[in-house]
Every structure is written in C-alpha cells, then in structure tokens.
Amino acid sequence: MSLFSYIMRRVLISLLTVFVVVSITFFLMNLMPGDPFIGNKAVPKAIKDNLYAKYGLDKPLFERYLMYLGNLAKGDLGMSMTYKNQKVINVIKQAFPVSADLGIRSLIFGVIGGLLLGVIAALHHNGPWDTTATLLAIIGVSIPGFLIGTLVQYIFGFLFSNVIKDVFNTTYQLIPIARWEGFRYTLLPSFALGFSSLALTSRMMRTSMLDVLHQDYIKTAKSKGLTPLQVTWRHTIRNAILPVITVLGPMTAAIMTGTFVIEKIFAIPGLGKFFVQSVQMYDYTMILGLTLFFSTFLIFMNLVVDIAYGFIDPRIRLAKGKA
Amino acid sequence: MLLELKDLKVSFDTYAGEVQAVRGVSFSLDKGEVVALVGESGCGKSVTAQSVMGLLAKPAGRIKSGSIKIEGVEASGFSEKQWEGIRGKKIGMIFQDPMTSLNPTMTIGAQISEGLIRHQGMNKKQALERAEEMLKLVEIPNVQERIHQYPHEFSGGMRQRAMIAIALACNPELVIADEPTTALDVTIQAQVLDLLKNLQQKLETAVIIITHDLGVVASIAQRVMVMYGGIIVEAGNLKDIYYEGKHPYTWGLMKSIPRLDRTKADELSPIEGTPPDLFAPPAGCPFADRCDWCMKVCKTDMPPLHKVSETHSVACWLLHDGAPKVESPLVPHGATGARKSKGARHV
C-alpha cells in the first residue's frame, strides 16, 4: 500500500464513520423518552404544538433527518432548547477553546512524563526504578479521574492552604483549586486530567521498549561497538516510540471525556461542563450537536494521528504499490 | 595469535537451573585465517561467538571459566567500555537473519556510518562517503540511491550484503558470521558466500563462519571445528575433516550433506535423534545416545582429546588404544560434491 492509498483509506473510513455517527445520533435522539418542554408540568396542548412546530418536531422523522443533514452541511447545529436564544454552534465556539487549552496542557504533561517514565523503567527492567514506574503507571490507570481531581483539590485547597494560613497568616492561594483565570489556575486540573495519560503512555512505552530491546537489530547495534546511550537513543527509543504514537488518538478521547469530570470539579467553563448539563436537562439539540462535535473532533484527531504515523514510519511512507 | 580460547565454559541461569551452553572450548585463530564452526542447532555455536564479542545475554549468561585472548589480551573480564573498543573495531559480526538484524527506521547509509563515526573519528560526511565505498565493495548497484534507502526497500540478499558492509566497515581483524546464509534462498546463498570469500581474500580479514552445513564450509574455510553438545568434538583442516574424519558425528554430518553425485546406495541420511539438552548434559560423550559405535565407556566418561596429527584432533573413545578399530563408513569419493552443494541447508 502506498502512502497515498493509505491516507485515502483512512480519510474514507473517517468520513464514513462521521456519517454513521450523525445518523445514529439523530435516530437515537428521536427515541428519547424525556421531553424538554414538558418536564413534570402539564402544558396546554396548543402551547406544546406551537413549540413542536417551532423546533420542527411535528414533521415526519425522515423529513426531519434530511432537514438535519442539510443544516449540518451548512454548519448549523440548531438552537439550544434550554438556553434562550443560544445557538449550539456558539456554545461550542465559546467553550471549546477552554477545553482544548486544558486538554493540550494535560496531553503534553502526560505524554512527555509518560515517555520518560517508560524509558527509565524499561532500561532498568526488574530494578527498583522499573517497580516504581510500573506502580505509578498502574495507580494512574486505576485511579478514577474524579478521585484524583478531588484529591488534589483537597490537598491543595484545604491541607496546604491551612498550612499557609497558619505559617504566613494569609489566605492567598499559590495554586488555586478552581476557575480558569491564568497559568496558576491550570496546574491542578492539567495534572489531574493528564495523570492517566501519563500512566498509559509510560506503560505503552515500557512494553514497546522491552520489545525492541529483544530485537536482532539491537544486537547489531551493539556489535558495532556503539555506546549504551547511542544504542538506547538511536536504535531503541526511535523504534519503540512508533507504536506509542498510535495511542495518541484514543488518548485524546480519554482526555476529552476526562474533561467532563475535571471541568465540573474545578469549575472550568469548558465544553465538558455544558455537555453534562445538557444531558441532565434533556436538551435534545444541544446533546445532538455536542455529540456530533465531539465525535467528529475525535475521528479527525485519530485521522491526524494515523496520517502522522504514516509519515513518520518509513515502512509506510516509502512503501510502493501493494504490500 | 589473533584469537585464543582456552577451555571456555559458558552457562545460562534459567528458571530450571543452569544451562551449560559451552562446556570447555579451546581453539586459536591467526590473522587472515578462515575457520568454520559446524554443528547442529543448540550445540553452543552462537554462544561461543557471543562470548568472543562480549555479547552474552545479561544477566542470565556468564563465563564460568576459561580464557578468551584477543591479540594476546585477556578479554573475559573486560568491562563494557573495553568491549565497545573491540566490537565493530577489532571484530565485526554478521547475523543470521538479514530481515530482522537491520534497524527498520534508519537508512542503510546511516547504519554503516555509525560504527565509522564511533571508531574512526569520522564526521557524518566522511562516514557516508566511506559507507558508499563499502556498499560498492559488497556489490550493491545504484549505491548513490541505495545508501539513502531503508532496509525494507532492500531484498534479503541485499540486506545481508549491507550487513557485511556494516561488519567490515572499520576494517576489523576478525569477522564472525553466524549462519550468514541460512535465512536466504539457495541461489542467493551462493552469491553471498562467494562475496564473503572474495572480500576475505581481498581484505585478509580473519573469519569465523558458523553453520549447520558442512557443504557451505568447503568453499571458504581452511580449518573446520565440529561442535557438539557444547564441546568441539573434532577439529582439523579441510582435508582432515572431509577425507580423514574420525568422529562418528562428523561422519553423520558428512552423510547428511545433500550432494549431486549421490548414488542410491549412499542416499542423504540425516542423523537420527536430537542433540542433548545442555540443561543436563550427559557425563560421558554427548553423542553417545545417537552413536552407532557407542561403547560402555562412552556413557560414563568424557572422551579425551586425541591428536591424530599436528592439525587434526578428535574427542572420541574409538581412537583409544584399547578400542576396536573401525573404518569410516563414508564412501571413498568423499567430499567431491561438497562444493557444488553449498546451497543446501539440511543437517
């Protein structure tokens, strides 16, 4: 498979997936039992019909589906049903940059930290460093995001600030535990959100390193008389890192879902918070719009990662014709 | 003396206990000499080679006793730093499987250059120029283009040529080729072997060639060491082994060389059975269970080394004065076909 057909294939699968997601989302939402207008109150039929007409809910399902597709093509995700006069797309425009900012910080922290930890662990296979890194990684995978979020909040917001209050007699918070107003505010949420990525990356990297270390070409490298550092850097790490690149896609997904929880804990006005709210309020169009946005975003990220991988790995980049 | 091994013993510590992979190997090698190390799978050939390169798998593998002298210097206690000065510079190595022994994400040129930069203090540009020369030397066409390609763009034979270029890049005194042709197609095998032979003559490098196949050896080696069960059971020059082989295992190996001139009567016949597990090697002759001439003493005592001539030695009880005299079962036309059949892989 050449690089071109590799990319085309990925793009096609991605487009198809987006279409499937759009359809599934639409039809599922129309099965929903809840109703944004009724709630528990008895609403006069006339008013209800009026509202239904306004949001197009009185039309046949298939017609609504086509309408929906048409609007999507125009980039119109509809109006929120609970926030007055809010377009879904505007909510995304306003809240997504905050989430993206948080996500990127966490990803950088997680990936770089994880790679380092994984390399150290593999090079000291079965030694104390390996045990430490493995344990940390396992804890990272086992500890739910809400627990680590709440835990750091508790430590810094209560234990730590109590100490500061006692010693310096001030309520100043060096590392704030809520809101999103500057670099200091980003530290705890990024740590809490990135920790599981760190764990995942370090596990992957460790396994991959150990795998590469058993390869014949490492023996070749050693037989050239290279220093351990050269063998590790030029031959081991460069090859071991390739499969780790592929988890960047799923990891982005994990970070994104993580924002649902972390944004709630740290009161960050990101998209995750809106999503959770809209779910709880049965805001049809908002759920639909955000779901579509999240899916498309993730599918796109996966595509980017896959294509990047194709460019980085010479075996794919330079492949000619059929494999 | 370029290389001298004395009673080398190497063991691996595994969960089940100690695997005695090499149980007392002695030989020496002069500058420019080509010797072959022949034997079935699991006889300790690769482990012997790894010991000479300081590449035993750590921490399981260790040199139990004996000595390895490289240019007269005792190397068995070398530090990792000292080995780095030997590997690639004094001794180059060619591995069995060219498909897996090249780094898939590095260009061929870079892989040849590495050793040069490390050992000869060249900069990248000089090293690449030299790498180009090396690729020409191993007869790779289109060098200008090939040098910037990755291993997956090379065929198996070309990769093994590139491996040879890597091993020879720093003009080592010795090259160890561990089954360099086993993984290749028959026709390619012959080409690679010829190339190795020509280069050896041109550069006057000493070579230890490890193989399963006595047929491969005839064309290239001056001396042959037959290894079995962690020891060398017979050693001698080509004539000693091919025409005057004395060890039943050597006879077995000779019989299993596929030959073009074989008649129905002496058809190819592999040796029955398998080599001993070196986890618990037998007290006596390692070949005893498979030997048609096995005697009582073979089961209990390790056969002593018997010097047949200045060049030829055999470890077999049959050569003891008290033993019955036996004739070699090999048909007199001996090794005439050996050269023709270098492509075969049977044992």
Next chain:
Amino acid sequence: MIMEANLKLAADAFERVPKDIAQSQALVRPSLTYWKDAWRRLKKNKVAMVCLVFIGLIAVIAIAGPIAFPNYRANNLEKTFAEPDSVNWFGTDDLGRDQFARVLRGGRVSLFIGVTVSLISLTIGIIYGGLSGYLGGWVDDLMMRIVDILITIPDMVILILLLVVLDPGIGTLILAMSVTGWTGMARLVRGQVLQIKEADFVLVSKVLGAGTFRIITRHLVPNAIGIIIVRLMMSIPGVIFSEAFLSYIGLGVRVPEASWGNLAEAGAQQFPNHLYMFFIPAAFIMFTMLAFNLFGDGLRDALDPKMRK
C-alpha cells in the same frame, strides 16, 4: 578438555552398547503443560497473588455482604451525615442510610456490572471475531470494516447517547456498555483465529498432518485462550471504571440503588464536608481497580509464551 592420558579403564570399557535414540530425544528439562507452567510463574509473582486474594475477598464481600447487611435502603432521618461509629461503621448519608450496607451493596452492583458486561462483550466478540476469522475472504473483510468504523466512534459518546435515550437502570447500563465493549474483543479473537488457521495450514502442508493437531491443541489454542483471558481480566476494571464515571456525571446507577460510582458521586456532592462519604467508596473503587490491573498484568506475564524457556 581432557587430554589423552593413561586413564584407568574397566576391562569391559570398550564393549559395544546399542545407541538409544529415544533417550536422546527425551526431555531432560522439567516439561510442564502450558497451564501448569503459567500457574508456576504466577505463583512466583507475589504482587499478583496478593491481588488474587484481594479480588477473592472482594468477590466474597460482594456476594455475602449484602446478605449479612441488607438494610442499604433504610432511611433514618434521626441520624443523617453521621461520622463512622460503632453502629454505622462507614457513617450514614444525607438520609441516614447506613453507608457500610450501601458500600457492600454497591460492591455487588459494580462487580456484577463489570463481570456481566465483560462476559457479554466476550461472547459477542468470540462469535463475531471467530466467524469473521473462520470464514475469511470478503466476509471477513466486510465484518472487519464494520468493526473499524465502530471502533472509530468514541465509546463515551455512544454510551451517553444510549443512556440518555433508554430508561435508566442497571439493565440499560449493561446493554449500553456491552454495545461498545465487544469490538475490541472481536478483533482480538479474529487475530487469534487467523493465527491458528495459518499455523494449521502451514503444518498440514509441511508436517504431513502428523502432530498438527497436537501442536494446535497443546500450544496455539491454550495460547489464544490465555490472551483472551488476560483481556477479559483487564476489561472488568475498565467497566467498573466507566460505571463510576457515568454515575459521576449523573448517568449511572440511580439512588436508592447503590453502586460504588454513585456512592462516590453522592460523597462528592457533599465535598469538602463529610469526607468519609467520598473517600470510602472512592478507595474501594481504586483498590479494586488496582487489584484487577496488577493481577491482569501478572497473568499476562505468566501466560506470555515469549517468556517461556
């Protein structure tokens, strides 16, 4: 090497004895079956064994606990938000319910969901992946393209959609998680089936059928089963994790039913007051996850055929 010397030899030393091919082929190394070998290595792994014991304990608690302490729904408005004491070991919640009974009940529900979803995903995965790998050709191609697409859809999105649409409840939760959980398993099973098929093909053509069956049943099938068991083991904590996450954003198990996830959520709502309400269930989630993950790791290492020898 012994040089020829004047060795003292018995008189009959040079008597001929027949060769003994069978002896040469006898395995001297202690040879173990796949499972015994794996068990031996697993037993040596202390961490994994501790985790196994812990998992066993949690299982006992989940099964027997709610029988011994059944009152997980009983309100007691006289005694709300009580710190842990000798009557309510884990304290009480906003309605005075005994947190200890709720944590036991929550363990049962969380584990039940974890195990059930994993088993359902496994079953679907084996059927789908097995069929795909077994049939091969264009059917396999088509079936795998479908999986490719399904895997590309982010799990959480589907999960949340399904949970919003369907009636809330444990059944819905199990259904939704199974819908998203089987694809990975299907891929894994297909890969293993293909490997066995390939080996079968190679062996039949090369070894004339002799011993093929033995190699497949003794080596390849146990190996495939081993890999699948490890995946199953790793999937249980994943499901427990997701349940906790969903409960936390309000889509999981609903009160008065208890799960570790919704207990932690209830605790988080009181945060930073009544810390015991948050940290006790959270600790149960964490330690159970840890035990499953560490045990899964140990199991994988023990079953990994690459590490045999």
